Amino acid sequence: MHIWSATAVEPTHLSFLPGAVIRRLVQTIPSFAICLIEALAAKGKCYSALAQMLGTRSIVERIAQLLLILAEMDSRPGEGGLIIDREITQEQIAAIVGSTRQWVTAAFRRFQKRNIISVERNTIIIHSLSDLACSASSR
Numbered sequence: 001m002h003i004w005s006a007t008a009v010e011p012t013h014l015s016f017l018p019g020a021v022i023r024r025l026v027q028t029i030p031s032f033a034i035c036l037i038e039a040l041a042a043k044g045k046c047y048s049a050l051a052q053m054l055g056t057r058s059i060v061e062r063i064a065q066l067l068l069i070l071a072e073m074d075s076r077p078g079e080g081g082l083i084i085d086r087e088i089t090q091e092q093i094a095a096i097v098g099s100t101r102q103w104v105t106a107a108f109r110r111f112q113k114r115n116i117i118s119v120e121r122n123t124i125i126i127h128s129l130s131d132l133a134c135s136a137s138s139r
Contacts, residue, residue: 009088054098057136062097063107064136067117071126080118081127088124111135 017025026033053062067084074086090104097104111117116131117124126132 009086009092059097059099059103060107060110061136062099063093063104064111064132066093066097067124067126068129068132068136070124071129071132075126078125081125082129084124084126087122089122 022036026036053065057065070084070086070088071082075082075084077083090101090108093099094101094104108117108119111132112119114131116128116135117126119125
């Protein structure tokens with residue numbers, strides 16, 4: 001276990017580069033150094049946004065925001081809306097947004113009542129991105 005450890009939610013390939021190798025690549029390949037800096041900057045922005053979201057948004061807003069991200073990254077058009085292709089459990093959603101499965105279930109019910117999403121087995125269908133975006137920033 002390491003501070004940067006993770007659990008893959010789908011089949012994944014991983015490349016590990018020891019620090020000494022990265023140092024050598026940075027010193028000899030300027031474009032590698034630039035890409036590394038850009039990746040670290042993007043990671044910093046993600047962590048900053050996460051800290052702000054956890055500190056300022058309600059659970060329902062966080063869940064809505066995560067669904068928007070999943071829609072942007074892992075969805076395809078389908079009958080009735082956008083189908084999120086990533087298999088993700090309510091427990092996983094709860095862990096990502098810093099909540100419990102019960103809160104996720106309650107938020108999903110709320111979204112389904114308003115016809116923003118529907119959940120069928122392991123599939124989440126987003127019917128209204130605009131209503132979901134409003135739920136993500138309901139302040």
